[in-house]
Amino acid sequence: xxxxxxxxxxxxxxxxxxxxxxxxxxxxxxxxxxxxxxxxxxxxxxxxxxxxxxxxxxxxxxxxxxxxxxxxxxxxxxxxxxxxxxxxxxxxxxxxxxxxxxxxxxxxxxxxxxxx
Amino acid sequence: xxxxxxxxxxxxxxxxxxxxxxxxxxxxxxxxxxxxxxxxxxxxxxxxxxxxxxxxxxxxxxxxxxxxxxxxxxxxxxxxxxxxxxxxxxxxxxxxxxxxxxxxxx
Numbered sequence: 001x002x003x004x005x006x007x008x009x010x011x012x013x014x015x016x017x018x019x020x021x022x023x024x025x026x027x028x029x030x031x032x033x034x035x036x037x038x039x040x041x042x043x044x045x046x047x048x049x050x051x052x053x054x055x056x057x058x059x060x061x062x063x064x065x066x067x068x069x070x071x072x073x074x075x076x077x078x079x080x081x082x083x084x085x086x087x088x089x090x091x092x093x094x095x096x097x098x099x100x101x102x103x104x105x106x107x108x109x110x111x112x113x114x115x116x
Numbered sequence: 117x118x119x120x121x122x123x124x125x126x127x128x129x130x131x132x133x134x135x136x137x138x139x140x141x142x143x144x145x146x147x148x149x150x151x152x153x154x155x156x157x158x159x160x161x162x163x164x165x166x167x168x169x170x171x172x173x174x175x176x177x178x179x180x181x182x183x184x185x186x187x188x189x190x191x192x193x194x195x196x197x198x199x200x201x202x203x204x205x206x207x208x209x210x211x212x213x214x215x216x217x218x219x220x221x222x
Contacts, residue, residue, distance in 0.1 A: 035211075043215075044203055044213045044214065044215045044216050045152075045160060045203065045205075045213050046213065047210075047211035047212070047213070060210070060211075061117070061210070094159055094160075101148060101150070101165075101166075101207035101211075102150050102162055102165035102166070102171075102207075103150075103152075103160075103162060104162050104165075104171065106159035106160060106161070107159065108159060109159055
């Protein structure tokens with residue numbers, strides 16, 4: 001069955017770089033796109049960026065200068081790197097399967113706290 | 117960027133009520149709108165895609181409608197398990213969520 005699972009550090013120092021991994025199973029990264037979505041506690045979700053099935057990427061314009069998304073299809077993994085983290089980057093980070101605009105499967109999410 | 121405005125922000129209703137949640141886009145989004153349900157401590161779940169298509173496994177009491185800038189999610193008969201926050205999401209241009217409607221039991 002389709003599964004996505006995020007992994008990465010729960011605590012990041014201000015100004016440091018966040019690195020997250022999304023490991024997928026049950027579908028191919030060359031057939032489906034994967035998006036990263038984050039959600040501050042008590043607020044609505046925010047789309048961060050997308051790894052298209054063909055290897056292209058798209059980013060939220062507000063985050064584009066700090067964000068990089070890549071993949072390793074042999075390992076069924078999608079990676080997120082975001083630099084210059086600040087306290088308002090604290091929240092839950094999800095990866096989702098992107099079925100042409102609709103996100104039909106989500107990972108459980110990973111809580112990231114930016115604090116010294 | 118397209119802005120999505122949801123109303124009301126909080127809705128209290130009784131079991132069995134017909135409930136209507138609204139979402140308004142700042143410009144025409146050509147029905148490129150989904151609805152997600154998020155229960156406390158869980159990831160969002162896709163309910164409705166492309167305005168009015170019920171995702172597999174979602175109860176038929178949920179339905180969506182709308183066009184242009186105005187969209188609606190309707191629950192025909194509210195059940196206790198429907199207590200959640202509901203987000204609309206547009207993917208016509210960029211990808212943006214509304215701020216959500218928190219649905220509570222009266």
